[in-house]
Amino acid sequence: MTTARGKTVFLWTLVIISIVTLSAPTLVVLGASFTAGNMITFPPQGLSLKWYASIAQATDLREAFLRSLYVSVVCTLIAIPFGTLAGIALAKYAVRFEKALQIYLLLPFTIPLIGSGIGLMLIFGNAGVLGQLWPVGIACCVINLPFMIWAVTASASSLDPDLELAAANCGAPPLQTFLMVTLPAVTPGVITGSLLMFILALNEFLVSLLLVDARIVTLPVQIYNSIRSIITPDLAAISVVFIGCAALAIMILDRLVGLDVFLKSK
Template structure:
């Protein structure tokens, strides 16, 4: 009995330590964003919303945030058809070199991001597309596409082949079977992967830094350029906006799919 209680205490101690380490940076940034002073401090020097007002009035930040939204939208729109079809192919069909393809999907996590970014820069530089936003969206999609494929594959693994077979026996053409049977079955994975792709592209920094120029910087690059000179509380306020976007995506994911299904897809 005492041994079981000791194990429980140790387990909850580790859980509490992990939660503390994960939440501490967010709490510090959140508190620093409400400071009434002119420098980032924690605990904050009084409470004020002036730094949120400052970023609301900063045209450069708003334009950079708009560019980040465009990049995230391009990434997501490209990832949905590509990732959905690739995930279905890996889950439903006997694809030649399927094991090699699955290993290849791990490359974005084994190759340093700076290497992938430089490769993208050389490719789009040859095309004369550097400084535009669509190459950044494509590059973010290429790097993060495994998340989309894995989410769809997890949903497709629960799809019974008997449903499609029954529809085929009833005379339903392939497109109709896909739209009315396959796609609804994998829709939780599509939604999960889409939200992940959007958030990852919205926060992408290194690839954006290599592919944009001074006229088309995204918000992460704008923040980096700002902290090279001085770190002010308005940067903490921007970070809170990013955290709020991620929290909104999680809430939307829970509403549309359910976090339990999302966690199973991982």
């Protein structure tokens, strides 16, 4: 009894330590964003919303945030068709060199981001499109596409093949079977992967730093440029906005497909 209780206490201690460690930075930034002082401090020197009003009136931050949204939309729109088709193919069909393809899809995780960023910078530079926003969306898609593929593969693996056979026996052509049976079945994975791609592109820093110039910086790059001189509470406020966007995406994910589907896809 004592041993079982000791294990329970030990496990709960680890859980509490993990929760505190993960949430402490967020809580510090959240508290600092409401400070009434002119410097980032925790606990905050009084409570005020003036820094949120400051970022609402800051044209450079607002424009940088809109650019980040644009990059995320481009990344997501490209990832949906490519990631969906690749995920279904890997899960349902006997693809030649499947293992080699799966290893190849891991390259974005095995190659350091700085290496991928420099390679993409050279490619877009030779194409004459460096310094525009849409290549940043493509780059974010290339780097994070495995997340989309894994999410769709998890949904496609659970699809009963008899459903597609039944549709074919009823006279449905392959395209209609795909649109009416296969695609609806993998929709939870598509939604999960899409939200992941959107969040990852919204927060992408290193690749954005290499592919944009000073005229069209995204919000993470804008924040980096700001903290090189001085760290003020408005940066904490914009960080809270980022956290809020991620939390909103998680709420949408839970509402549409459920977090259990998301966790299974991982």
